[in-house]
Amino acid sequence: MESGARTYGGVSADERKARRRGLLLDAGLDLFGTLGWQQTTMTAVCQRAKLTERYFYESFADLEELLVAVFERVAAEAAEVVLAAAESSDTQARPRARAAIAAFVELMTDDPRKGRVAFVEALSSEALMRRRFATIDAFAALLGDQAKEFFGTGPGSERRLRLTSFMLVGGLAETLIAWLGGALDSTREQLIDDATDLFVATGEAAITIGGGG
Numbered sequence: 001m002e003s004g005a006r007t008y009g010g011v012s013a014d015e016r017k018a019r020r021r022g023l024l025l026d027a028g029l030d031l032f033g034t035l036g037w038q039q040t041t042m043t044a045v046c047q048r049a050k051l052t053e054r055y056f057y058e059s060f061a062d063l064e065e066l067l068v069a070v071f072e073r074v075a076a077e078a079a080e081v082v083l084a085a086a087e088s089s090d091t092q093a094r095p096r097a098r099a100a101i102a103a104f105v106e107l108m109t110d111d112p113r114k115g116r117v118a119f120v121e122a123l124s125s126e127a128l129m130r131r132r133f134a135t136i137d138a139f140a141a142l143l144g145d146q147a148k149e150f151f152g153t154g155p156g157s158e159r160r161l162r163l164t165s166f167m168l169v170g171g172l173a174e175t176l177i178a179w180l181g182g183a184l185d186s187t188r189e190q191l192i193d194d195a196t197d198l199f200v201a202t203g204e205a206a207i208t209i210g211g212g213g
Contacts, residue, residue, distance in 0.1 A: 021059040023049040028070040033113025037067045037121050067121065068131050074114045075135045079142075081107050086146070093204075096146070098196040101172070105192050108176055119177045136173070140165035147203040164206035168199055 011019075027048035031040040042063055046056055060066045081103040089099035108115035122132040144165040172195055178184050179191055186194065 017058060020049075020051055020055045023051060024056060024059060024066060025070055025073055028066045029074070029113055029117060032067055032070055032121055033111075033116045036116075036124070037063060038124055064125055064127050067117075067125055068128050071117055071121075071128055071131060071135075074118050077114075078104055078107055078118070079139070082139075082142075094196060094200050097199050097203075098192065100146075101195050101199065102192045104172075105176065105188065105195070109180065109188060112180060115176060115180050119173050119180075136166065136169050139169045143169060143199075143203070147207060160206040161203075164202055168202060 024045060027045045028040075030048060031037075031044055035044075040063065042053060042056060045063070045066065046053055049055075056066075060069065082100045085099040085103035086096050089096045108118060118132075122128040140162070144161045147161055147165070175184070175191070175195065179186065179188075184191070
């Protein structure tokens, strides 16, 4: 029998490995999202997860790889809640945009650890910065698809819409950093409403304004 198929107490080796990886991801979120990854040690992660370093290296090469994995889990959760909110909302542009933005903002602010990992820690990690850019690209493409669904297309709109989508998604990320840091005098609901108005108006303008391709 292969080692991955061995079971103890009804739990396979692969299942135990996945559970240990989950514990390390949970510990990483807690520490990276409070202390920051540069202030976090492997020893602290292992102590928080109640695992030895042997089990850390079973899943991750180093702390930065764990940081990227924590980010990817947060990003996947964000994509899931945003899509679910949009699909279950009113079919009109503004209600759908508000539902998606609210789901994203609430995820990142109900648990500020997720907001810190998603937006702040990339500033000190080149690997995470690259992964963050790829994620913004994916969210921008999603936003662009939604805008085309509601507003159609016009002359030069593909180019403008891609530019606009990057500006809106990246701008929302920077706005959340500022809001979490106390730099914006807005309630969370005001932030969501204002961001919604900007998303809808700017997305529509990118499609409908004239100009060369």
